[in-house]
Amino acid sequence: MQVADYIKTLKPYEGGKPIEELQRELNLNCDIIKLASNENPLGASKKAVEAIKNTVENINMYPDGDSYYLKLKLSKLLGVSSKNLIFGNGSDELLELIYKVFANEKDDEILYCYPTFIEYRILGKSYNKKLIELPLKDFKYDIDALTNAINSNTKIIFLNTPNNPTGTLIKYEEIELITEKAGKNCLVVVDEAYYEYCKNSKDYKEILDLYKKDNVIILRTFSKAYGLAGLRIGYGIANEKIIDYLNRVRPPFNVNILAQNGALAALDDVEHIKNSVDNNEEGKAYLYNEFEDMGIEYVKTYANFILFDSGKDAEFVYNELLKKGVIIRSMTGYGYKNYLRVTIGTKEENRIFIEKLREVLDV
Ligand SMILES: Cc1ncc(COP(=O)(O)O)c(C=O)c1O
Known part of the structure; x- marks a missing residue:
């Protein structure tokens, strides 16, 4: 073989x-x-568990491939359009879709600091991408080093905030700076898997409005604070064009029916x-x-x-x-x-x- x-x-x-x-x-x-x-x-939220139980009888049917109701509810909660949302079989799957769509030319580079979420590395290697890993500085993303490393070949930048495994934040202004330096041909992925745990901190400034930029996607998940890791569901928020490209490579029915209904109920369980x-x-x-x-x-x-x-x-x-x-x-x-x-x-x-x-x- x-x-x-x-x-x-x-x-x-x-x-x-x-x-x-x-x-x-x-x-x-x-x-x-x-x-x-x-x-x-x-x-998990008891409401989510109840919704999942009520859905079990329907598992002979394919799920809604577009997660219509979940998109509708989440878009209202976030104040974005349904067209700005994409769901994945965990945010892991969205990382994979991002790798499929962006950085496909021979010299293209993927940039991030390390240690960070190891999937950026594993997936990148599995797609044979050129990974540029810079060391963290004092356990934080080194923003100066990152901005200096951006060049015309840089096509994806991963920013993980709070960063797994260090728990450190990247500031709003730093993310904004990176998105500006990255330019329109480089996608900046802001992975906020732990968003719910930091959003009330005085050190955190909401970054949601950055989704309007033409080179940003924000990733969040139901696996952590929502307690639904076993269901496998996460989502991305980005401008319509980015979502449209990702949808072209998204497998049909990637988010199962239990996950969609469990997540819908979990959103209600404030x-x-x-x-x-x-x-x-x-x-x-x-x-x-x-x-x-x-x-x-x-x-x-x-x-x-x-x-x-x-x-x-x-x-x-x-x-x-x-x-x-x-x-x-x-x-x-x-x-x-x-x-x-x-x-x-x-x-x-x-x-x-x-x-x-x-x-x-x-x-
Ligand atoms: C930073 C980060 N991003 C993404 C994920 C993957 O989350 P999901 O369960 O939504 O695939 C994790 C899981 O540990 C994580 O730590």
Whole structure:
């Protein structure tokens, strides 16, 4: 079988370890908690679950390929036209559509800072694109370096804010500057997967109006604060022309019927989002406090996870925590030797995580 080298050298995406897998591997007889994939620890909105149950009987039918009602509701909520919206099987799928449509000439370049969401790299390599990765500076996107690196070959720029795995924000003015420097032939993708967690912060300025520019797409998702990661649904907001191009390569029926109706109901459940964000703020304050007490350095986060320096080899800490039934993420693969990323959980999950971390680090 002939397979291109750029595919042979790819490493598959590694998500957080599933609870069942750890149970199988270590045969643990304690409860297992997973704080590894930035999922919502409060679960899905009850309204969404109800809507999904009510839809199950209809799964013999294809879904509405245009997500008409979902577009209608979201467009009203955001104050944009339905024509400015596109839904994907997770925002992951939208990243893929973006790669399909833009940057198809031989010398075209894709630009972003790293560490960031690893899919920009994996997908880029799978499409054999030329990736220009600049290091983060103090855990933040290095805006000076990025603007200097933009040239006539730059065709896609990924900006992830808050950035996964550091939790740091890119300022509105910085995004605006990049979009201006990028020019009309380069698409700037602003990935706001963790938007709901940062939107009330005094440090965050709403970026929605940037969708009107002719070279910007904003990505958001139902996987995080909405608690619907298992449904796979995310969306993009951009000018009509960009949405039109993306629709040309979008597979038919890419967003299933359960996802459409679950997301519709989740949009109504304002209280669930509020509770989720409140829980995150409380958990964040608790974890900061405990880290400080242990003398652990961490990066101030605007999302639902925290990057911290354990002071010991992160793989060791990760594996020791696994043995105690706590799944988080080691960041050694990102070049952060002693760093781990923990998702902010429920009050009880956070307490257990800290208890076990103290045992592992002996502090
Ligand atoms: C920054 C970022 N973008 C996109 C995604 C993918 O989200 P979705 O579940 O909508 O595909 C994630 C998931 O972890 C993420 O962290």
